[in-house]
Amino acid sequence: MPRGVIATRRLEGSLSWRRTSKTPCICIKKNDTWEWKNINELSKENFEKYREQISEGINKLQCKTSETAVHIKYKYIPSPTEYELMKRLFNYLPNKHKRNFMIEFSNTKLGTNVCANCLGFAIEKKKCVHHDCAGLCEGCYEFLHDMCPLCKKAQIVKCPICREDKKRTEVILLKNCHHPICHKCFAHSAEAKSLIKKCPICRNEEIF
Numbered sequence: 037m038p039r040g041v042i043a044t045r046r047l048e049g050s051l052s053w054r055r056t057s058k059t060p061c062i063c064i065k066k067n068d069t070w071e072w073k074n075i076n077e078l079s080k081e082n083f084e085k086y087r088e089q090i091s092e093g094i095n096k097l098q099c100k101t102s103e104t105a106v107h108i109k110y111k112y113i114p115s116p117t118e119y120e121l122m123k124r125l126f127n128y129l130p131n132k133h134k135r136n137f138m139i140e141f142s143n144t145k146l147g148t149n150v151c152a153n154c155l156g157f158a159i160e161k162k163k164c165v166h167h168d169c170a171g172l173c174e175g176c177y178e179f180l181h182d183m184c185p186l187c188k189k190a191q192i193v194k195c196p197i198c199r200e201d202k203k204r205t206e207v208i209l210l211k212n213c214h215h216p217i218c219h220k221c222f223a224h225s226a227e228a229k230s231l232i233k234k235c236p237i238c239r240n241e242e243i244f
Contacts, residue, residue, distance in 0.1 A: 043070040049086055051075070051093030060093065062086055114145055122146050131155060139186075142170035151176055153186045165193045165204040167214035180204075196236045197221040213240040 041052060047063040048070055061072045064082055073082070075090060083090070114122065126134065126146060138152035142161075151158045151173035161171030164184035172186055182191055191204040195218035207216035215237045225232045234241050 041072075043072050045070060049089035049093075051090065062090060062093065119145060126150075139170040163209070163214055164189070165191050165207065165209065165216060167209075167216075169214075195221055210235050210240065213238045215240075 041047070043063045045065075048065055049063065051060045051062050052072070061074050062078070063070055064073050064078070064086065075083075078086070123146065126137070129137070134150075134155050135152050138147055138150050138155070141147045142152065147170070148161060149158055150156070151161065152170040153172050153176045156173055156175070158171075158173035161173060162177045163169040163171045164180055164187060166184070166187055166189050169184060169187045169189075172180065172184075176185060179185065180191070183189070184191065192201050193204075193207060193216045194200065195202050195207065195216060198218060198221050200218065202216070202218045206220075207218050208222055209216055213235050215235050217232060217236070222232060
């Protein structure tokens with residue numbers, strides 16, 4: 037039976053977890069008493085009797101489990117020797133292929149250190165106003181004006197809140213997802229004491 041939960045008339049038909057396993061059990065009536073029974077051990081008669089409660093209960097348990105599950109993301113970091121090998125192999129490629137690779141694999145260890153525009157080394161790459169830009173080195177970023185030299189897109193983006201077109205200087209680019217929010221909408225949220233805490237597009241919570 038679930039830890040600390042006694043089977044009663046009120047709980048009849050409800051599902052919960054067993055104390056020693058992750059198999060759901062259901063509160064059933066047996067003779068004039070109630071008990072917790074593993075759903076895998078139900079008789080045919082009881083399964084038919086509690087079919088609807090079992091179906092509904094399993095759906096609720098699955099939703100509850102998915103809400104509390106911890107998602108762990110792993111990031112592979114190559115060893116110095118492996119990284120050096122990748123750089124040497126990369127240097128044998130024609131410049132056109134290098135740019136294509138840096139755009140496609142911009143989030144890799146090598147991709148974060150090579151500017152896809154000039155193919156020079158970049159300590160830290162900066163993206164234009166568009167979140168799917170592969171990123172530019174400091175030198176190339178200084179020449180970023182009305183058009184990105186890398187992704188060839190105009191530096192105008194639509195704010196997801198007010199739906200107005202904004203220039204690069206009129207938006208805040210959120211951390212990680214790089215989606216934009218215009219200064220006006222962000223200021224309004226602060227004035228309303230309801231500061232934006234999630235990206236309105238991808239719901240990313242690490243925005244600053």
